[in-house]
């Protein structure tokens with residue numbers, strides 16, 4: 001219930017500032033992918049995983065229904081469930097994207113699975129196309145990440161911790 005209230009408050013704030021700052025600019029931002037990364041296969045394996053945050057900025061509920069990529073003929077949307085204390089992966093036929101909300105694709109949760117991954121030598125990023133039930137498909141370029149955890153987020157679009165929890169100041173003016 002608390003989440004619901006916060007959600008409404010945030011939506012109301014956005015609506016207000018939108019009118020003040022973007023008069024005459026009334027297309028909505030649609031669905032935005034951020035903090036995307038693809039983990040390449042472990043040595044001897046050919047399965048990669050894709051993670052990102054997906055935010056539906058539109059006013060309509062939508063649904064991610066498919067993903068594709070030149071590096072793999074088979075890209076599936078997966079989730080993790082705990083079964084008898086063991087995390088198991090399961091394919092899902094889509095992920096709901098409620099209007100105004102974000103869904104995290106992360107280790108232990110939703111993720112993309114790229115089977116029989118084919119990477120060129122020295123390849124550093126991957127093209128991924130996401131297909132939605134309503135919104136038009138979007139192709140994004142996703143950086144490949146190392147397995148050693150050394151690759152820090154480079155695009156400055158990660159979770160913007162600025163130290164402190166000052167409420168009310170949404171610094172992002174785009």
Ligand SMILES: [Cu+2]
Nearest residue numbers: 078089111113
């Ligand atoms: Cu999986």
